[in-house]
Amino acid sequence: MLFNPPLTFNSMRLCDDPPTALPTENRQSGIALYGAFCRGNKALSRLRGDIDGASGPADPAFRALVGQVTAALFPPDRRMDGDDDDDKCKFLNCS
Numbered sequence: 001m002l003f004n005p006p007l008t009f010n011s012m013r014l015c016d017d018p019p020t021a022l023p024t025e026n027r028q029s030g031i032a033l034y035g036a037f038c039r040g041n042k043a044l045s046r047l048r049g050d051i052d053g054a055s056g057p058a059d060p061a062f063r064a065l066v067g068q069v070t071a072a073l074f075p076p077d078r079r080m081d082g083d084d085d086d087d088k089c090k091f092l093n094c095s
Contacts, residue, residue, distance in 0.1 A: 001035045011036055011046045014089065033065060036041065037073045045073050 002014060004024045015021065015038035031054050036046040049069045054062040 001033060001066075004032050005034055009034065011048060012043060013078065014038065015041050015043045031062065031065070035069045035073050038085055045075065047072050 002009075002022050002024065004027055006023055006025050008092060009023070014034060014036035015074040027034045030050060033049045033050070033051075034046070036043040038044070046068060049065050049072075051061055051065045054065070
């Protein structure tokens with residue numbers, strides 16, 4: 001996750017660069033949060049969330065943003081919804 005990246009930031013960089021190399025910028029108001037779930041240098045999922053008026057990590061709105069981004073990065077396992085078990089390795093290196 002990266003808070004307040006530059007407006008031109010490409011979220012695919014979250015998987016390519018070490019976190020210390022990723023740029024951030026101060027904003028006059030609000031918080032932007034980019035998140036990616038990486039496997040190696042590829043994003044399995046990625047997204048951006050924004051919130052206005054949060055005062056910081058103790059703010060319930062900030063906590064809700066982080067919670068929603070985290071939940072969206074890891075979608076629920078839908079194999080129990082009638083999907084074939086053979087599909088479980090479609091996107092993974094299973095043996």
